[in-house]
Amino acid sequence: MPEPVLTFSGVSKAYGPTRAIDALDLAIEAGSFVALVGASGSGKSTLLKTVNRLVEPTTGSVTFDGDDVAGLPLAGLRRRIGYVFQSIGLFPHMSVAENIAIGPRLAGERLPEDRIGKLLEWVELDREMVDRMPDELSGGQRQRVGVARALAAEPQLLLMDEPFGALDPVTRDALGERVRKLHEELGLTTVMVTHDMAEALLLADRVLVMDAGRIVADETPQSLVAGAGGEIAQALVAVPRHQAERLAELSA
Amino acid sequence: MNGMWDALTGLGDQLSAHVILSAAAIALGIAVALPLAVWASRSEKVARASLAFASLVQTIPALALLALFFPILLSLRAVFGEGLPTLGFLPALLALALYALLPILRNAVTAQANLDPGVMEAAAGVGMNFRQRLLLVEAPLAAPYIMAGIRTAAVWTIGAATLATTIGQKSLGDPIFAGLQTQNWVLVLAGCIASAGLALVADTLLGLIERGFRERRRGLWLGGLLVVALGVIAALFAQFGGGDDEDRVVIGAKGFSEQYILARLIGQQLEAEGFAVEYRDGLGSAVAHSAAASGDIDVYVDYTGTIWTNQMKREDNPPRDEMYAQIVEWETEKTGMQVLGRLGFENAYGFAVRTETMQMRGLESIEDLANVAREMTVGGDPEFFERPEWIAVRDAYGLRFAEQRNFSPTFMYNALQSGEADVIGAYTSDGRIEADDLFILDDPRDAFPNYDAVLLLSPEASRDEALVGALRPIIDSIDVAAMREANYSVDREEDKLSFDEAARRLAERAGL
Incomplete structure (x- = not known):
């Protein structure tokens, strides 16, 4: 069994009386693509953010590559972790190239033009786009730049919080597959938060279902489709399955 | 244009x-x-x-x-x-x-x-x-x-x-x-x-x-x-860019014409003696006095009655020379300022009415005014109704007006002409009293103090012998007729003189 790159030990996060995460233990192996699925408010996004300390746990600890993240310098930690999220957050006053190069720039390095071109290629954007401003891009193009920015500093870990939630279905599908390929090519460890079980099943090799701050199912996509994981997980799997069945009926 | x-x-x-x-x-x-x-x-x-x-x-x-x-x-x-x-x-x-x-x-x-x-x-x-x-x-x-x-x-x-x-x-x-x-x-x-x-x-x-x-x-x-x-x-x-102005003599002036003219007259005298000067114009009464005491201005003209009632907070009304002597002593002791001397004229507060009103109402003195005040509107400059002199006069004669209104000193005279005020707290050295044919009511109970114009020097300026020497000729050189004429020359509607020009003519007439 490969070493876990990420471990959560007894992690809880309380907002007043409500517990967003409830004494959660979890280990994630290097190289895996993990999807965190659950309804809104299940705590999946909060859990993800405890890794790069956008959220500090109330109790418990998160270890990344052997170190407790609470003890790591914040800026350094975040530069080692790629972060992609739904609202993208491109800096509107910076060009595509400047957005992509921001991480290394913060560390006092200049990202070579070549590397920026390469990153754009990875996310299937034209090299000519480097000088564009974010408001000149489509939503899909923006999230592609967002992914390129997350990968610029050669992170080992990629965190994605509803990364494709705001994209149209076609773009969403294409970018999802692209990210899965990059995950393999670059040997990343990827954790993706999504409320879309179909997306989780198709992209991840391990699906965690969360409910009320706990993990209620931890399965491979294959076993989930085969009916494992319990009631909550199966309720989520039922949605795409039902859709697939109706589509099959239509073509019959 | x-x-x-x-x-x-x-x-x-x-x-x-x-x-x-x-x-x-x-x-x-x-x-x-x-x-x-x-x-x-x-x-x-x-x-x-x-x-x-x-x-x-x-x-x-x-x-x-x-x-x-x-x-x-x-x-x-x-x-x-x-x-x-x-x-x-x-x-x-x-x-x-x-x-x-x-x-x-x-x-x-x-x-x-x-x-x-x-x-x-x-x-x-x-x-x-x-x-x-x-x-x-x-x-x-x-x-x-x-x-x-x-x-x-x-x-x-x-x-x-x-x-x-x-x-x-x-x-x-x-x-x-x-x-x-x-x-x-x-x-x-x-x-x-x-x-x-x-x-x-x-x-x-x-x-x-x-x-x-x-x-x-x-x-x-x-x-x-x-x-x-x-x-x-x-x-x-x-x-x-034009060199430092540390050594400039700062001349203060309150916000009315006479003060602007006298400040220029002082300035011209000092410039003739080789001093560099600058002006701080439009100061309020209390501000001017404190500014001179603190040395922010070096010299300015004030009036005995103003100092007596406003700064010394006195309510009695001694004869002219006695009041002056007490003021000189008080300034030396309390503020360190030097009262260099009297300029030679008085600019008292007095109640002015149009000659027409005077005749129609049979007004001779403030006592007569008290009888009809209830039907009249009184106008004053923005300071007037706040000053202890007003309170003293009001109480001495039991003055109760129908309404009291504030005007800038200049507009006060227009207000009297246009009937927006029936009586105003005027200045006796004002040229417009003669020009507008106004009548100053007598003050038989001596409720208004004297207002001899005096030259005040800041503590620091009073130690500057050259400066004191240059200012001394101004003392006792200006009579009230000359001051009225100078005031009128800048206040009249037509053919106004600048403050500088009025000051030059006044100096000439005063033999400076």
Whole structure:
């Protein structure tokens, strides 16, 4: 069994009386693509953010590559972790190239033009786009730049919080597959938060279902489709399955 | 229109002083508002408190805010020592900077609050620390909004800076206040045009910078910034390029014609003796006295009755020479000022009515006035009804008027002519008493004290023998007829003389 790159030990996060995460233990192996699925408010996004300390746990600890993240310098930690999220957050006053190069720039390095071109290629954007401003891009193009920015500093870990939630279905599908390929090519460890079980099943090799701050199912996509994981997980799997069945009926 | 052109071109000195004062106030406003806005963006409490404070300041009329800094700075002398200026540039700067605070702060706080949360999350996500987030993301994104706030502040400040004249700071308010005093509308208009023009230019330039920030055009905002900087540098050079003015004798004047003329007369005498002089015009009575006591002005003309009742808080009314002797002694002891001597005329308060009214109502004295006061409106200058003399006279004769109204000294006479006031608290050396055919009511109960014009020197100035020597010839040289004529020459509607010219003619007539 490969070493876990990420471990959560007894992690809880309380907002007043409500517990967003409830004494959660979890280990994630290097190289895996993990999807965190659950309804809104299940705590999946909060859990993800405890890794790069956008959220500090109330109790418990998160270890990344052997170190407790609470003890790591914040800026350094975040530069080692790629972060992609739904609202993208491109800096509107910076060009595509400047957005992509921001991480290394913060560390006092200049990202070579070549590397920026390469990153754009990875996310299937034209090299000519480097000088564009974010408001000149489509939503899909923006999230592609967002992914390129997350990968610029050669992170080992990629965190994605509803990364494709705001994209149209076609773009969403294409970018999802692209990210899965990059995950393999670059040997990343990827954790993706999504409320879309179909997306989780198709992209991840391990699906965690969360409910009320706990993990209620931890399965491979294959076993989930085969009916494992319990009631909550199966309720989520039922949605795409039902859709697939109706589509099959239509073509019959 | 030639007169207007001359008036405008003569404003170079005031314009450069105005530019420096406004620019310094806005710069100070920015220097305070921006760090406060950054702090406010991290703390809801600070945001609320600082905005509430800035809004509160804004509700204080600019004129009052300027005036308030005189006592504030005076009391701060206990901390910072006697060298702390209480009049002129410093209080004007502080008051205007406070005034400039609100628009800058409000825009900066709003801009911060409205930053896209996604962008802020990304800034944290890529590992920016506090400083990087501020410099790389928040500042550039908020810059156009902050610039818009600075623009508003600049327009306000340039307008309000005209009021700095009243606390002895040179500004484009000088011609406005002086012109208002003498109904010289060309002068008033010139001051207004110059300050409005300055505000427009500043607004345009700052607008250019704002657009540069908004459209991310470096050339535009750098260019705008450069022109603004050049303008301020030019003003600084115009103001201070001509050598230092440490040794200038500062001559104070209260806000009426006689004071402006006498200040010029003193100035011309001193210049003839080789002194460099500057003027602080339009000061309030109390401000002028404290300013001389504190050395912010070196010399000015005051009146015995004013000092007696307002500064010494005396209610008795001794004979002329006795009162004078007591004042000289009191000033020496209490303020260290020297009363150099009497100028030779009196400018008393007296109740003036039109001769027509006098005849119709059969008024000879204030006693007669008391009988009919209930049907009459009394007018006075803005100080008049606050002064102890008024209270003394009111109580001595039991005066109860139907209404009392404030007018600027100049308009008071017009108000009497137009019937908006039936009786006014006039000045006996005023040329308009003769010209308008007014009658001064007798004061049989001696309720008004004497108002002999006296020359006062600040403690420091009184030790300057050359200065004292140069001023001494003015003592006992001006009689009331000469003063009235001089006052009338600047106050009359037609063929007005400038203060300088009136002062020259008065000096000639006085044999100086």
